[in-house]
Amino acid sequence: xxxxxxxxxxxxxxxxxxxxxxxxxxxxxxxxxxxxxxxxxxxxxxxxxxxxxxxxxxxxxxxxxxxxxxxxxxxxxxxxxxxxxxxxxxxxxxxxxxxxxxxxxxxxxxxxxxxxxxxxxxxxxxxxxxxxxxxxxxxxxxxxxxxxx
Amino acid sequence: xxxxxxxxxxxxxxxxxxxxxxxxxxxxxxxxxxxxxxxxxxxxxxxxxxxxxxxxxxxxxxxxxxxxxxxxxxxxxxxxxxxxxxxxxxxxxxxxxxxxxxxxxxxxxxxxxxxxxxxxxxxxxxxxxxxxxxxxxxxxxxxxxxxxxxxxxxxxxxxxxxxxxxxxxxxxxxxxxxxxxxxxxxxxxxxxxxxxxxxxxxxxxxxxxxxxxxxxxxxxxxxxxxxxxxxxxxxxxxxxxxxxxxxxxxxxxxxxxxxxxxxxxxxxxxxxxxxxxxxxxxxxxxxxxxxxxxxxxxxxxxxxxxxxxxxxxxxxxxxxxxxxxxxxxxxxxxxxxxxxxxxxxxxxxxxxxxxxxxxxxxxxxxxxxxxxxxxxxxxxxxxxxxxxx
Numbered sequence: 183x184x185x186x187x188x189x190x191x192x193x194x195x196x197x198x199x200x201x202x203x204x205x206x207x208x209x210x211x212x213x214x215x216x217x218x219x220x221x222x223x224x225x226x227x228x229x230x231x232x233x234x235x236x237x238x239x240x241x242x243x244x245x246x247x248x249x250x251x252x253x254x255x256x257x258x259x260x261x262x263x264x265x266x267x268x269x270x271x272x273x274x275x276x277x278x279x280x281x282x283x284x285x286x287x288x289x290x291x292x293x294x295x296x297x298x299x300x301x302x303x304x305x306x307x308x309x310x311x312x313x314x315x316x317x318x319x320x321x322x323x324x325x326x327x328x329x330x331x
Numbered sequence: 332x333x334x335x336x337x338x339x340x341x342x343x344x345x346x347x348x349x350x351x352x353x354x355x356x357x358x359x360x361x362x363x364x365x366x367x368x369x370x371x372x373x374x375x376x377x378x379x380x381x382x383x384x385x386x387x388x389x390x391x392x393x394x395x396x397x398x399x400x401x402x403x404x405x406x407x408x409x410x411x412x413x414x415x416x417x418x419x420x421x422x423x424x425x426x427x428x429x430x431x432x433x434x435x436x437x438x439x440x441x442x443x444x445x446x447x448x449x450x451x452x453x454x455x456x457x458x459x460x461x462x463x464x465x466x467x468x469x470x471x472x473x474x475x476x477x478x479x480x481x482x483x484x485x486x487x488x489x490x491x492x493x494x495x496x497x498x499x500x501x502x503x504x505x506x507x508x509x510x511x512x513x514x515x516x517x518x519x520x521x522x523x524x525x526x527x528x529x530x531x532x533x534x535x536x537x538x539x540x541x542x543x544x545x546x547x548x549x550x551x552x553x554x555x556x557x558x559x560x561x562x563x564x565x566x567x568x569x570x571x572x573x574x575x576x577x578x579x580x581x582x583x584x585x586x587x588x589x590x591x592x593x594x595x596x597x598x599x600x601x602x603x604x605x606x607x608x609x610x611x612x613x614x615x616x617x618x619x620x621x622x623x624x625x626x627x628x629x630x631x632x633x634x635x636x637x638x639x640x641x642x643x644x645x646x647x648x649x650x651x652x653x654x655x656x657x658x659x660x661x662x663x664x665x666x667x668x669x670x671x672x673x674x675x676x677x678x679x680x681x682x683x684x685x686x687x688x689x690x691x692x693x694x695x696x697x698x699x700x701x702x703x704x705x706x707x708x709x710x711x712x713x714x715x716x717x718x719x720x
Binding site for chain 1: 336338339340341342345417418419421438442445449471472473474476480481484485488673
């Protein structure tokens with residue numbers, strides 16, 4: 183083989199070796215341990231701090247018992263407190279640490295209640311263009327007990 | 332929003348995810364494969380008429396190949412993660428296979444270009460000074476042997492590479508077709524004909540691009556056009572147009588004849604959603620008109636300027652038509668709901684990561700690369716020698 187061709191193929195071989203070397207450095211060791219993903223990812227996820235406390239913790243210990251009893255009997259009982267009020271894990275452990283502001287925008291309610299062809303017709307839906315004149319939904323509707331206008 | 336939806340669709344379909352950038356991806360890959368196959372007409376099949384553009388076609392293929400992944404990377408929110416598909420590929424992922432086929436093909440094209448330009452590179456290294464000398468010497472890998480024997484060896488290897496190159500070019504683009512053809516949930520995509528349809532339209536678009544670039548570069552350099560070469564390219568364009576239209580029609584006709592459960596939504600797609608881009612642009616403008624014009628080019632004697640204009644118009648129409656074909660596949664396939672009883676509408680935006688502006692920029696970049704590459708490795712000698720003959 184001509185020397186220039188030898189050089190070219192050596193260069194190509196070096197590039198392939200470099201790729202394999204970089205790959206061996208970049209791909210985490212635990213990759214493929216359980217499946218086609220990084221095995222250590224499971225441990226990492228497990229070690230994330232718990233941010234949500236769960237709706238039950240809002241109603242117990244004489245804190246928000248009134249609003250809790252209204253909510254638990256309403257048709258929004260499947261929408262947890264923290265869905266709108268945000269994660270409250272810290273607040274439950276220390277009442278001085280308040281959760282973030284509640285999301286009460288029209289679009290947020292609309293995630294469930296804007297009219298979509300794919301939704302069952304019995305599910306309450308509105309056309310935002312014609313319903314409520316751009317007012318906040320909570321101006322008329324009580325989110326803790328819908329239909330209690 | 333409501334006006335863009337017809338019938339029953341699923342909530343997660345409302346937003347069309349594969350935008351104009353994903354239309355561009357098979358388009359650019361197709362131009363690469365087409366240009367390479369045009370160059371192999373000389374390198375493998377020894378068609379001397381196309382020699383003037385053979386090396387230029389390789390450079391064109393490289394310029395477009397370098398940006399082929401760009402639409403995909405721009406489409407990804409995290410382009411830096413794109414390489415991970417190469418690090419941990421899975422056999423069930425068609426897309427990760429593309430990464431390897433792309434890399435293999437890039438190596439073949441670079442080697443092919445290097446071998447066919449090596450004589451020029453060595454001469455340039457001898458005749459230049461300073462940083463140019465260093466650059467050309469590096470490109471020659473500091474080996475300056477351009478003896479008869481060495482060049483003969485180069486030619487032998489280049490031919491072997493071109494022989495490997497044709498199936499890899501076909502594989503590269505057939506594979507893009509396979510990525511769509513293998514999506515069984517979408518009746519507009521799922522057909523084993525898809526790789527072949529993609530390949531034929533790729534060859535057609537590649538030859539059309541080469542014709543236009545050849546005419547444009549000769550006009551810019553104020554040099555006579557080799558009409559024999561031009562007519563030969565036009566002839567191949569015409570032949571591949573026939574294969575292309577046959578396959579495209581075969582798919583539609585068999586779909587209509589079989590009339591499976593998805594036929595209603597396919598009919599609605601063809602008669603409403605993509606009627607203009609399918610019948611108007613893809614078939615009439617992209618195939619029928621160029622077919623007639625190129626037929627006339629074959630019949631008319633003399634009148635070279637008229638024929639050149641007809642070939643240029645055909646090539647422009649073919650390029651637009653093939654783009655429309657990619658559009659009809661990528662966008663059309665997403666405009667029908669998985670429910671098969673509803674349609675959606677894609678509305679392109681201009682200033683957006685997924686918008687028309689990045690698509691235009693990505694489409695301009697290969698021409699800039701081509702300008703740079705032809706500055707470093709001028710292929711004009713072949714073109715001008717042949718024309719002057």
